[in-house]
Amino acid sequence: xxxxxxxxxxxxxxxxxxxxxxxxxxxxxxxxxxxxxxxxxxxxxxxxxxxxxxxxxxxxxxxxxxxxxxxxxxxxxxxxxxxxxxxxxxxxxxxxxxxxxxxxxxxxxxxxxxxxxxxxxxxxxxxxxxxxxxxxxxxxxxxxxxxxxxxxxxxxxxxxxxxxxxxxxxxxxxxxxxxxxxxxxxxxxxxxxxxxxxxxxxxxxxxxxxxxxxxxxxxxxxxxxxxxxxxxxxxxxxxxxxxxxxxxxxxxxxxxxxxxxxxxxxxxxxxxxxxxxxxxxxxxxxxxxxxxxxxxxxxxxxxxxxxxxxxxxxxxxxxxxxxxxxxxxxxxxxxxxxxxxxxxxxxxxxxxxxxxxxxxxxxxxxxxxxxxxxxxxxxxxxxxxxxxxxxxx
Ligand code: PLP
Numbered sequence: 517x518x519x520x521x522x523x524x525x526x527x528x529x530x531x532x533x534x535x536x537x538x539x540x541x542x543x544x545x546x547x548x549x550x551x552x553x554x555x556x557x558x559x560x561x562x563x564x565x566x567x568x569x570x571x572x573x574x575x576x577x578x579x580x581x582x583x584x585x586x587x588x589x590x591x592x593x594x595x596x597x598x599x600x601x602x603x604x605x606x607x608x609x610x611x612x613x614x615x616x617x618x619x620x621x622x623x624x625x626x627x628x629x630x631x632x633x634x635x636x637x638x639x640x641x642x643x644x645x646x647x648x649x650x651x652x653x654x655x656x657x658x659x660x661x662x663x664x665x666x667x668x669x670x671x672x673x674x675x676x677x678x679x680x681x682x683x684x685x686x687x688x689x690x691x692x693x694x695x696x697x698x699x700x701x702x703x704x705x706x707x708x709x710x711x712x713x714x715x716x717x718x719x720x721x722x723x724x725x726x727x728x729x730x731x732x733x734x735x736x737x738x739x740x741x742x743x744x745x746x747x748x749x750x751x752x753x754x755x756x757x758x759x760x761x762x763x764x765x766x767x768x769x770x771x772x773x774x775x776x777x778x779x780x781x782x783x784x785x786x787x788x789x790x791x792x793x794x795x796x797x798x799x800x801x802x803x804x805x806x807x808x809x810x811x812x813x814x815x816x817x818x819x820x821x822x823x824x825x826x827x828x829x830x831x832x833x834x835x836x837x838x839x840x841x842x843x844x845x846x847x848x849x850x851x852x853x854x855x856x857x858x859x860x861x862x863x864x865x866x867x868x869x870x871x872x873x874x875x876x877x878x879x880x881x882x883x884x885x886x887x888x889x890x891x892x893x894x895x896x897x898x899x900x901x902x903x904x905x906x907x908x909x
């Protein structure tokens with residue numbers, strides 16, 4: 517029976533100094549596809565890495581402990597983690613998904629519906645009428661992404677989980693944007709947590725990976741068995757890297773969200789900025805829910821520039837520290853244009869319905885010095901301002 521420890525301690529030390537062979541402090545990387553049997557019909561506990569591997573199992577165990585679940589499966593990507601969850605459904609089962617979910621999740625759900633492998637209702641989970649109507653269709657799975665990507669809308673997990681359960685649905689929360697350092701959905705009533713470990717959990721932009729954590733042991737076992745059947749389990753090297761990153765999860769996230777608050781505050785006061793979406797701002801429509809269910813506001817934010825796509829281009833071309841790239845959650849700051857990058861796969865109509873305009877810019881705020889980040893944002897905004905000034909002169 518494992519002792520209950522503070523999550524900070526779990527993140528920093530789960531599996532550390534447990535090597536029985538040489539006493540290695542860093543948990544070893546078992547870079548092997550197969551394991552020798554001790555003798556005929558005598559497995560040593562691991563037989564083949566698709567099924568189980570000590571390095572990947574340590575990552576799954578650490579994530580299960582951080583999220584407060586009974587078990588976890590570490591997959592080859594966050595998308596594979598979402599798909600692993602969907603694999604448990606039957607053709608007529610309904611998934612109630614956010615209309616503004618991550619573009620790849622949207623594409624995956626739409627593609628599986630197209631093949632008649634499930635049904636899906638994309639719903640604005642903040643629209644009471646639409647939500648009640650969709651729950652009335654008795655979904656089998658309610659997928660929540662909070663804060664949402666890229667508009668940072670916050671959904672009340674506890675309230676929606678209660679309503680979902682009342683109609684016989686399980687609930688999964690994509691916790692990629694906050695990580696268990698800032699939000700633990702299982703304690704709020706979720707049956708599953710999904711992660712793109714590519715993001716904050718690994719935190720160094722050098723691994724693509726994912727995980728599903730289940731609240732119930734039976735669900736964890738079913739997912740684990742299915743991951744082996746279809747072969748979506750993650751690679752040991754990726755698990756090793758992710759464990760390495762995970763040990764600094766808490767201090768990274770704490771520092772990054774301080775930087776994000778400084779950037780959001782600057783943007784909110786700037787005349788060229790039409791709107792800022794950051795749940796840490798009191799002006800954010802779902803600030804109160806964020807405050808009640810999160811331990812912090814995270815380091816993701818988005819904003820709209822006055823001046824449309826031309827202004828967006830000027831901004832992203834002028835900034836020097838924020839790199840124009842997809843993805844998020846690494847130690848380095850990134851800037852993305854959802855309409856042409858992360859959410860291009862959704863199509864213009866679905867983007868419009870979700871409120872993702874062509875003037876929207878998304879920032880993943882990193883660990884750089886706050887003053888340098890602020891100066892960089894000011895540099896970007898000055899470039900947006902330049903033609904307006906030239907025109908007016
Ligand atoms: N969920 C969210 C919220 C994401 O932002 C992403 C990727 O950006 C994914 C899932 C998919 O993860 P991956 O890219 O690791 O497949």
